[in-house]
Amino acid sequence: MSADDFIVTPWHVEGDIDYDKLIKQFGTEKISSELLEKIKKITGEDHFMLRRGIFFSHRELTRILDEYEKGNKFFLYTGRGPSGHTHIGHLVPWMFAKWLQEKFDVNLYFQLTDDEKFYSKPNLTLEDTKKFAYENALDFIALGFDPEKTKIIINTKNIQTLYPIAAQVAKKINFSNTKATFGFTNETNIGMIFYTSLQSAPCFIEDKPVLIPLGVDQDPHFRLTRDIAPKIGKQKPALVHNIMIPSLEGPGGKMSASDEKGTIFTTDSPSEVKKKINKHAFSGGQPDIEQHRKLGGNPDIDVSYQYLRIFFEPDDDKLKTIYEDYKSGKLLSGELKAILIEKINSFLAIHQENREKAKNQIDQFLFENK
RNA sequence: GGGUUCGUAGCCUAGCCUGGUAGGGCGAUGGUCUCCAAAACCAUCGAUCGUCGGUUCAAAUCCGAUCGGGCCCA
Numbered sequence: 001m002s003a004d005d006f007i008v009t010p011w012h013v014e015g016d017i018d019y020d021k022l023i024k025q026f027g028t029e030k031i032s033s034e035l036l037e038k039i040k041k042i043t044g045e046d047h048f049m050l051r052r053g054i055f056f057s058h059r060e061l062t063r064i065l066d067e068y069e070k071g072n073k074f075f076l077y078t079g080r081g082p083s084g085h086t087h088i089g090h091l092v093p094w095m096f097a098k099w100l101q102e103k104f105d106v107n108l109y110f111q112l113t114d115d116e117k118f119y120s121k122p123n124l125t126l127e128d129t130k131k132f133a134y135e136n137a138l139d140f141i142a143l144g145f146d147p148e149k150t151k152i153i154i155n156t157k158n159i160q161t162l163y164p165i166a167a168q169v170a171k172k173i174n175f176s177n178t179k180a181t182f183g184f185t186n187e188t189n190i191g192m193i194f195y196t197s198l199q200s201a202p203c204f205i206e207d208k209p210v211l212i213p214l215g216v217d218q219d220p221h222f223r224l225t226r227d228i229a230p231k232i233g234k235q236k237p238a239l240v241h242n243i244m245i246p247s248l249e250g251p252g253g254k255m256s257a258s259d260e261k262g263t264i265f266t267t268d269s270p271s272e273v274k275k276k277i278n279k280h281a282f283s284g285g286q287p288d289i290e291q292h293r294k295l296g297g298n299p300d301i302d303v304s305y306q307y308l309r310i311f312f313e314p315d316d317d318k319l320k321t322i323y324e325d326y327k328s329g330k331l332l333s334g335e336l337k338a339i340l341i342e343k344i345n346s347f348l349a350i351h352q353e354n355r356e357k358a359k360n361q362i363d364q365f366l367f368e369n370k
Numbered sequence: 371g372g373g374u375u376c377g378u379a380g381c382c383u384a385g386c387c388u389g390g391u392a393g394g395g396c397g398a399u400g401g402u403c404u405c406c407a408a409a410a411c412c413a414u415c416g417a418u419c420g421u422c423g424g425u426u427c428a429a430a431u432c433c434g435a436u437c438g439g440g441c442c443c444a
Contacts, residue, residue, distance in 0.1 A: 292405070
């Protein structure tokens with residue numbers, strides 16, 4: 001694979017992603033400075049993930065905001081395919097969704113697609129994906145959502161509510177559409193072929209516009225949803241996309257729950273975090289200390305720095321100092337890693353506490369079939 | 371229901387025709403190097419060859435059955 005080749009699909013992400021190219025390829029819109037200003041005007045602040053381009057692309061976010069300004073509220077929808085334990089990359093769109101919910105005071109639906117992971121992962125049983133759905137839900141709740149405005153949908157549990165909506169959608173998507181969108185072949189099981197209609201269902205669960213914060217790799221599902229929405233008399237869902245969170249081992253892939261050593265899980269202990277970062281985090285440092293002092297490091301490819309930028313250092317000034325010190329050679333890779341380890345571990349200490357509490361809160365969050 | 375094809379370590383795969391208890395690649399682990407990581411170079415671990423039975427001195431290899439996956443036809 002050459003340097004500018006990359007693959008982004010809902011099931012596979014590979015290569016060094018050029019996000020400007022991806023925007024063209026997917027046909028989305030870049031989040032412009034005007035749009036950022038508009039968000040700032042309405043919410044009173046601009047989230048660091050927006051400022052830093054962690055959320056970099058959208059579909060019709062402008063329309064959602066225009067409607068909001070006219071007094072028409074929207075609702076939020078995001079989710080997670082429960083194929084394994086939660087890692088810190090998953091928390092990015094969830095954190096952002098929480099911010100959106102607070103700023104706009106809107107409802108949020110969180111879909112756990114246990115059926116889809118059962119269909120798409122040959123080795124997982126339905127029991128496995130259900131178990132992971134529960135585990136993932138704890139991490140979601142631990143971020144501090146309001147149970148009055150936040151409901152967790154589990155596909156196999158809430159099918160009664162989802163199915164009539166999914167049926168509306170399914171009738172409007174034909175095999176050619178899904179084949180073209182997802183590259184399905186004759187080997188693809190029919191669960192997968194139907195599945196996108198189920199992922200669409202929460203878009204229409206309330207009769208309001210919907211905004212979906214999500215990893216850009218999940219965009220194809222909603223491209224189809226957007227196509228058929230007008231055909232069933234609904235508004236197209238609006239999307240806001242975040243970049244892929246790199247694996248510890250470097251650019252050229254997203255953090256994956258199946259890659260143990262390249263991934264920080266929310267349940268990792270402080271010593272595991274320390275070991276993983278020190279032993280595996282790809283660095284932008286120079287081959288030895290003399291050269292590093294002389295030439296400086298490259299924060300743009302340094303995974304530790306990227307994690308600080310994406311999630312763990314919201315303070316722009318502090319981040320800027322780290323960037324400059326690393327670039328000038330003042331800060332060594334080992335020292336940068338120490339900063340990140342401290343940040344992650346203090347985050348996880350609180351998160352893990354909240355995660356324990358979530359076990360008693362989960363019932364308040366689960367969606368009741370209507 | 372019929373046909374066909376495949377099933378070898380975490381993954382991909384050679385070997386099967388012409389029987390003599392497995393070879394490679396990726397990955398993983400450890401080491402050297404480095405402030406770390408990567409790269410590079412060493413080294414190591416890892417497979418009762420889907421299962422059961424038969425033939426044979428000897429079966430991943432031949433035969434039968436069975437389970438599982440894929441495709442085509444009905």
